[in-house]
Structure formats: C-alpha cells, structure tokens
Amino acid sequence: MALLEIQAIATAYDKADVLQDVSLTVEAGTITCLLGSNGSGKTTLVRSVLGLTPARAGRIVFDGVDITQLPTHKIIAAGMACIPEGRKVFPKLTVEDNLRAGGYQVRSDAVIQERIAEIYRLFPRLAERRGQFAGTMSGGEQAMVSIGRGLMCAPKLLMIDEPSLGLSPRLVKENFQIIRQINERGITVLLVEQNVHQTLAVAGYGYVLSKGRVVSAGTPDDLKDRKEVREAYFG
Numbered sequence: 001m002a003l004l005e006i007q008a009i010a011t012a013y014d015k016a017d018v019l020q021d022v023s024l025t026v027e028a029g030t031i032t033c034l035l036g037s038n039g040s041g042k043t044t045l046v047r048s049v050l051g052l053t054p055a056r057a058g059r060i061v062f063d064g065v066d067i068t069q070l071p072t073h074k075i076i077a078a079g080m081a082c083i084p085e086g087r088k089v090f091p092k093l094t095v096e097d098n099l100r101a102g103g104y105q106v107r108s109d110a111v112i113q114e115r116i117a118e119i120y121r122l123f124p125r126l127a128e129r130r131g132q133f134a135g136t137m138s139g140g141e142q143a144m145v146s147i148g149r150g151l152m153c154a155p156k157l158l159m160i161d162e163p164s165l166g167l168s169p170r171l172v173k174e175n176f177q178i179i180r181q182i183n184e185r186g187i188t189v190l191l192v193e194q195n196v197h198q199t200l201a202v203a204g205y206g207y208v209l210s211k212g213r214v215v216s217a218g219t220p221d222d223l224k225d226r227k228e229v230r231e232a233y234f235g
Helices: 042-049 072-077 095-102 109-122 124-128 139-151 169-184 196-202 220-224 227-234
Strands: 002-013 016-027 031-035 057-062 080-083 157-161 188-193 205-210 213-218
Touching: 002 042, 002 188, 016 031, 016 042, 016 057, 016 188, 016 205, 016 213, 031 169, 031 196, 042 057, 042 157, 042 188, 072 080, 080 139, 095 109, 095 139, 109 124, 109 139, 109 169, 124 139, 139 157, 139 169, 169 188, 169 196, 188 196, 196 220, 205 220, 205 227, 213 220, 213 227
Parallel strands: 031 188, 031 205, 080 157, 157 188
Antiparallel strands: 002 016, 002 057, 205 213
C-alpha cells in the first residue's frame, strides 16, 4: 500500500522550474531512495513534500490524504518527519533537550521519557552524552542526535536528506545500518542521497532525479548498471 504518492508535481523558485512532472511512490514499510547529483532537485522535492516550497502543479498524497496545500505543521502532525541535510542540531541545547524538541507535539511526559529511552537504546553513545551541548559533538554524533530527534514524534514516514554528507566512510556505513534498523522497527523511510552504493544496499526501490525530472526507477539491481544512473551522476 502506498504511504506517499507524488503525482506529476512541478515546483518553482520565482519563475524558474526546479521540478518538472515528478512522480514517485513510497510503499508503506519500505526504504525507498531518491538518487541524484547536486542540483538535481532532491532537496526541493523534500521541501515540496513538507509544504515549505509548495508545488505549483500536481498532487502529493500522504496516508490517503491530499497534503499538497497543507501548511507544514499539519503535514508533520499527520505523521511525517524529516532529517535535514547537514543535520542542523540545536548547538546550544543538550542532547536530551534536542530530543525533547523533536517531541514538541507529544503531550504526555511519560511518552516522551519512553521515546527518549528507546533512542538511547538505539544510540548508546547519546545516552553517555545526554548532558553535552550538541554543538560540541562530532559530525557523526550530531547525525545521531538529528535522527533521534526525528524519531521522537513516532513518524509513519521518515525522510532523510543526505545522511552521508560530511561523514567519514566508517560513520556513513554506521548511519546506513541505523537506517535499516529504523525501517525494521516499522518506520517507512524515504532516503534522499547521492551516495549510490550505500543507498542501493539498503533500499528496496529507487528513483533517479536529474535536472528536476525522474529519469529512471526500479529495484537496486535494476538501477545499478543503468545508463541513466551513470549520466545523472557523471554527465
């Protein structure tokens, strides 16, 4: 069953189209990836789904509801969370306060405590540093904080934008293992990346974006050797 359906959307900044006739589907319970080089329109698509840069044409349907024109706070409340590119933690808040910020819509302190405990089980390193200011942590640790904060609202869909950006190969591998664990816990993932090999190793289905258009789609085995994938990355 489709959890997210993007139907022929077009998105523009001022009068310049960035996305043109983009369609994709994220099936519930899966990891679906969106691949593309810098400037392909990946982050614009994330912004369109979240209502930050609304699509000027087409439809976006989440969990059976048309969210194309909804404000961002209502889209988040419907069960969506996003880990932004570059992690973007609150640097002058502690690890635990960053996590609490992700649960701002949760009214029960008992539920918040339970979810924080679950995140500490997923990321033992964060438990050790719960009182540390997030801005003083390493890039890999900040990535954990950002992912944990996104999980605090118990999302149906977690969108992760460029989780490998600026991380060492070891931490990239670790992050992708964590993404797989999150999916195994029942959370649907839309993984937006340019790291082809790591992404296709965890995804069940993928789309390739180039110059604002979907140029290829298929299973990881379908995509690995396709000409469109090579052209999207290397021209």
